[in-house]
Amino acid sequence: MNQEKRLFHTATDAEIKAGKVTDVYFQRTMEILAARGVDREVAAEVRAKSLPRNWPWAVLAGVEEVARLFEGMRGVTVWTLEEGTLFSAYDPVMLVEGPYTAFGLYETAFLGFLCQATGVATAAARARVAAGDRIVLSFGARRMHPAIAPMIERAAYIGGCNGVSSIAAAELVGVEATGTMPHALVLVMGDTVEAVKAFHEVVAPSVKRIALIDTFHDEKFEAVRVAEALGEALFGVRLDTPSSRRGDFLRILQEVRWELDLRGYYNVRLFVSGGIDEETILRLNPVADGYGVGTAISNAPTVDFAFDIVEIEGEPMAKRGKMSGGKQLWRCPDCGASQVRHWPAHERASEPSERVRCTCGAWMEPLLKPLVRDGVIVRELPTPQAIQQYVLKQLEGRELE
16 A cells, blocks of 8 residues: 555555455465465354443444445355344354355455444434434534544434434435534624524525524523524524533523523424433433434444354354354244244255244244345345334334343
């Protein structure tokens, strides 16, 4: 790599597809196998033996990028869960089969796609569960390298966020970017009300008017001022109050709500941002109408997926500490229970013929389905909106644990 020609410290699409982001020991492995003329048909699975922070479930994300990575790899078949599927520790989420030398170089890349995106999507899903039907916006692009902002925001969106703030990410997702106004606008204009009026006069009417009210003065008085200035045009106010000034943030919100309601501004919604996480959301839910969540989502802990060979030439074989043999994940559509069952190589040429009955009496469904066959993507890649709806359906009735 010629670092003098690289403006930003990121890999290009071409470098990722060429295997240049791999850990060097995979490259050396390829050199050794080529020198010795050795290759084997293998099957290898992706799964995590634990989830961060004792999460009982996670949301699989990054599948579309994995599909693009494996596209064009002759002789390689990839089976995965649908992107957005909830899974638990030890559940197989992907199975790759083919000549080892055809895909072994890419382990670093595809694990990276899955590990980070899954962590972000899961953190967003947990924020969504905590918030209930309140608005949750992804505000974390500024906390991470800008080159991966679209990936982060996409994962946050499919995990359940109502909107994303980054323009490039919004274009990727296919939605309008969502945001309010920065402190910079209020500071440069010199007054909160003047900034709000300017926003109202200049910005397109389709953009909701949400006033930032913590720049200069007490939030409840600023809330009343902007409500009187904009009247029915004001959709909401946002409190991004610094932690050094918060005291009891819930009480501040209650005061703002009281003063607005006292004057008849019942429809003005209260949004909060700044250090918001799932615990904060649960605490502020009695008053808040929406949340801008940043670091807690964008810097979510990665899910430590591992990629392990479980078959060689169709025969079960794995390293110590791993269970050999290909595996299928079955799930009950009625009660949601899951089972991991052996999936022999000779049965993977077609859809599973086995039928598995759940303890509740219903028939279970196999979740690992073809994504890539012989280097060709064979599954329709759903839109972020479709994935989000799939995630939200699975989250129905869930509580944080």
